[in-house]
Amino acid sequence: MTRSAWVHRAEYGLVLLLEALVNSLPRGSADGLGQRAGTLVHAPLGLRRDTVMSNLRAAFPDASEAWVQRTTRAAYQHLGREAAATLRLAGLDAAAIRACTRLAGWDQFEAGLAEGRGALLVTGHFGNWEMAAASVAARGIPIEALVKRQTNRRVDARFESTRGRLGVQTIDLDQAPRRVPRALRAGRVIGVVADQDAGEGGVLVPFFGRTASAHRGPALFALRLGTPVFASAMYRLPGPELAYKGTMERIQVERTGDLEADVRRLTAELAARLEAAIRTAPEQYFWFHRRWKSSPSEELALAVTSTTSL
Numbered sequence: 001m002t003r004s005a006w007v008h009r010a011e012y013g014l015v016l017l018l019e020a021l022v023n024s025l026p027r028g029s030a031d032g033l034g035q036r037a038g039t040l041v042h043a044p045l046g047l048r049r050d051t052v053m054s055n056l057r058a059a060f061p062d063a064s065e066a067w068v069q070r071t072t073r074a075a076y077q078h079l080g081r082e083a084a085a086t087l088r089l090a091g092l093d094a095a096a097i098r099a100c101t102r103l104a105g106w107d108q109f110e111a112g113l114a115e116g117r118g119a120l121l122v123t124g125h126f127g128n129w130e131m132a133a134a135s136v137a138a139r140g141i142p143i144e145a146l147v148k149r150q151t152n153r154r155v156d157a158r159f160e161s162t163r164g165r166l167g168v169q170t171i172d173l174d175q176a177p178r179r180v181p182r183a184l185r186a187g188r189v190i191g192v193v194a195d196q197d198a199g200e201g202g203v204l205v206p207f208f209g210r211t212a213s214a215h216r217g218p219a220l221f222a223l224r225l226g227t228p229v230f231a232s233a234m235y236r237l238p239g240p241e242l243a244y245k246g247t248m249e250r251i252q253v254e255r256t257g258d259l260e261a262d263v264r265r266l267t268a269e270l271a272a273r274l275e276a277a278i279r280t281a282p283e284q285y286f287w288f289h290r291r292w293k294s295s296p297s298e299e300l301a302l303a304v305t306s307t308t309s310l
Helices: 003-024 027-045 049-059 065-091 094-100 106-113 129-137 153-165 173-185 217-225 259-280 298-308
Strands: 101-104 119-123 143-147 168-172 189-193 203-207 210-214 229-236 244-251
Touching: 003 027, 003 065, 003 153, 027 065, 049 065, 065 129, 065 229, 094 101, 094 129, 101 106, 101 129, 106 119, 106 229, 106 244, 119 129, 119 217, 129 143, 129 153, 129 168, 129 189, 129 229, 129 244, 143 173, 153 168, 168 173, 173 189, 173 217, 189 217, 203 259, 210 259, 217 229, 217 259, 229 259, 244 259
Parallel strands: 101 244, 119 189, 119 229, 143 168, 143 189
Antiparallel strands: 203 210, 229 244
């Protein structure tokens, strides 16, 4: 057996162990365990701490260094707590998920879905995006989420099993161009976590006052298929109880005949809605990835920002 095979087997065993552990504990204890794990990763381990702090300074340039330090620590604690909550999904059913989630904009979402062209739920790595998908399925509406497969196929299959049991099916990103239009034409819901750097092939939009490369897929699907688009976020509410508040805001899709301009406008609006959500609870965002990795030159950034704001 190769070294990578042994590593994957060990990772899979660890996931099963952690899943069994958090599901054997009272919910509050599982939350506490996850939060303490996040604190440990923050310090003394310090994994990706420089990236988190750099991102926070860039997004909130007027914030004090003390605020950056506090928010960085809170971001690690949130990540640990929500990792435990996500592992606990394996032991929940639809009734339990409905009981701990409330969704603002649900009536508007159902009305959009009734138009018969499916619906796009676009979110980011904020709050708990796995709970967001599960909360839709728990209310009787199957959802298909775009995912990037994990290298460890055993772990990937385990998460797939949990999602499938909760009514969340998945579409591999590589299959999205073929399968997403088919699903939308059939009137189904597609969930997209669309806030990672899209590289040179992305569309440039403002995000926290800087220019970021964003994936154009959601806007292209909406514009070409006439699909309703909803900006979505799932906040973890404070307090001792497990509770989440989801938001679903319909975005008006403008078609001017200039597809590239329309894609940029819609993508920028989705980025703005995500930014607004993050500002309400910055510690709940995944600051661990390099969101502005593909930032263009200052001149091009200014041009993009001014064009988008017209």
